[in-house]
Amino acid sequence: MSTTYTSYWRDAQRYLTGGVSSNFRINPFTGQPMYLSRADGAFIYDLDGRQFTDFFMGHGACPLGHNRPEIAKAMRQVFDVGFFAEFDHPLTLELAKKIVRHVPSAERVRYTNSGSEATLLSIRLARGYTGRTRIVRADGHFHGGHDYALPNNLATFTDRDNPGDRVSRIVRYTAGVPETIGETLYLIPWNNIEVFDKLARSKGHEIAAILMNPIDYNNGCIGSSTEYLQAVRRICDEHGIMFILDEILSGFRTGISCAQGYYGVTPDLSLLGKALTNGVPLAAIVGKEKIMAKMMDPVDPVIAGGTFSGNLMGCAAGIASLTIMEQPGFFETWHERVDTFYETVQAIFDEQDFPAVVQGLGCTFGIYVGSREPVRNYRDMVESTNPALRTALFRKCMEKGLYFHTDFTVSAQHDGRLLAESAEIMREAVRKAKETL
Ligand SMILES: Cc1ncc(COP(=O)(O)O)c(C=O)c1O
Structure with a gap:
């Protein structure tokens, strides 16, 4: 953790309750908040200027991209x-x-x-x-x-x-x-x-x-x-x-x-x-x-x-x-890219025999880690989730520059190349997460 982050966090806790403005700001995988210096398109930048490809998009509030x-x-x-x-x-x-x-x-x-x-x-x-x-x-x-x-x-x-x-x-x-x-x-x-x-x-x-x-x-x-x-x-x-x-x-x-x-x-x-x-x-x-x-x-x-x-x-x-x-074809072009991404990530899980399922509808998706079966209800979800493996996967993703939080969105600014690169990063993260099994 960098000095900038640590000193900001320490200082923030002296002025903001819990160091944040909302309970939902604590990242479920790191247990800590992320603080931004700026956001643009598909990217967010932390206080040290480190760039992340953002799959959170402000709790789904910015599906068109940051700072459009x-x-x-x-x-x-x-x-x-x-x-x-x-x-x-x-x-x-x-x-x-x-x-x-x-x-x-x-x-x-x-x-x-x-x-x-x-x-x-x-x-x-x-x-x-x-x-x-x-x-x-x-x-x-x-x-x-x-x-x-x-x-x-x-x-x-x-x-x-x-x-x-x-x-x-x-x-x-x-x-x-x-x-x-x-x-x-x-x-x-x-x-x-x-x-x-x-x-x-x-x-x-x-x-x-x-x-x-x-x-x-x-x-x-x-x-x-x-x-x-x-x-x-x-x-x-x-x-x-x-x-x-x-x-x-x-x-x-x-x-x-x-x-x-x-x-x-x-x-x-x-x-x-x-x-x-x-x-x-x-x-x-x-x-x-x-x-x-x-x-x-x-x-x-x-x-x-x-x-x-x-x-x-x-x-x-x-x-x-x-x-x-309202632009003609806007959603179709976007969703085509998004669906390819979901398929690619699922194929990576399957190829590596990693127990995880990608479920997406439109630009927002979930990744259930712990089973290969589709999740249809909350019993499926809670009973099949492997919390430790899930945390390991998303921590590795974050270490490698992909940001995940509670719900996942592929914005309209995530282009095909960025999504392909992100999928490759996930491949590596899966390999590392498997070592914790
Ligand atoms: C389905 C749903 N309803 C309501 C809300 C509350 O919206 P807000 O955070 O703007 O108060 C949220 C926020 O995440 C939500 O996901």
């Missing part, structure tokens, strides 16, 4: 407008028009500053609109950092004793989250329509909404299916339950219409963030006009907004990001 010139230019133009808070501006509307054009569920838009704020607001809106309290969540899905989202929020904290025929138990609340929160939730095994159907039949009258991710990239990469999502849609319609898709991480990865377009199922509300602006703080709740209108109810509105909602920097970045994504 088009986005930087759009933000510089905001300085000409004069940056301010608490007012809308034509840029606010321009972004909303683009979102409505591309995202199937978007009839109306309301901006928030973060994804967590958007998922929290969607829960309040569903409750306010339906007059019911309970929220159904998929056991193990991540929806950010607020109290309703934290119980059982990752695969490692799920009710794995659930045989798949009942509501799941909350196995972890997280310090500071009261157990009364659990009384407002039902957690169910994901991709299991029978449990949701049974629950809706018996308790539908108390359920305001079901909230889930259409593709789970927080636990690697596990997809859903059109059949499952269609069945959820049907049950929601039968019981007056609101269907909410969290597309904070899945949005704009499989295409500009997000995962809902990919699966062809339209929810009542959706949450967008991260890729919407490619690294600039802004998120949004979008949905059916009549539901969204509850926010402006003249008698008893669902309060939604704040000083920085719809901030101009975020709106400018969002317009620039969507303009890039």
Whole structure:
């Protein structure tokens, strides 16, 4: 570890809690935070100027690449407008028009500053609109950092004793989250329509909404299916339950219409963030006009907004990001490169008889280390993972200049040559990791 890093880290711990600005900033493989001096395209540079090919891309917030010139230019133009808070501006509307054009569920838009704020607001809106309290969540899905989202929020904290025929138990609340929160939730095994159907039949009258991710990239990469999502849609319609898709991480990865377009199922509300602006703080709740209108109810509105909602920097970045994504063939060319990379890395694992599986959908992927079998659910994932081998592999990758953190993205700026070089580095890392077996 370099002197610059060590002294920065020591100093940071005297001023920043834990030396970082977010709990999620500790790298799971090194146990330490990474500090950057700058980021550009597919690369990040640490405090010593060491270059890494980045497969984290800001927690999936920058799939178009770091420091995209088009986005930087759009933000510089905001300085000409004069940056301010608490007012809308034509840029606010321009972004909303683009979102409505591309995202199937978007009839109306309301901006928030973060994804967590958007998922929290969607829960309040569903409750306010339906007059019911309970929220159904998929056991193990991540929806950010607020109290309703934290119980059982990752695969490692799920009710794995659930045989798949009942509501799941909350196995972890997280310090500071009261157990009364659990009384407002039902957690169910994901991709299991029978449990949701049974629950809706018996308790539908108390359920305001079901909230889930259409593709789970927080636990690697596990997809859903059109059949499952269609069945959820049907049950929601039968019981007056609101269907909410969290597309904070899945949005704009499989295409500009997000995962809902990919699966062809339209929810009542959706949450967008991260890729919407490619690294600039802004998120949004979008949905059916009549539901969204509850926010402006003249008698008893669902309060939604704040000083920085719809901030101009975020709106400018969002317009620039969507303009890039609107280019004909943009996703196709990108995904072709990405799929070749997934295949190449899988072939490297197979050739070296290394127990690991690459699962990717669009530009975001997971690598499950410990087994050669595909991972379809959290039980598969937790039971088959070899944590020591996984850590060994990704530590070796990082020593050799590839950066991995919690979820993995191949940005639009990772060109074919860089991906081929990265795969070769992984080949070497696999060889080294095998020595630890
Ligand atoms: C699926 C999902 N929902 C919500 C969030 C929360 O978003 P934010 O970090 O912007 O609060 C995240 C963040 O990683 C996420 O992956």
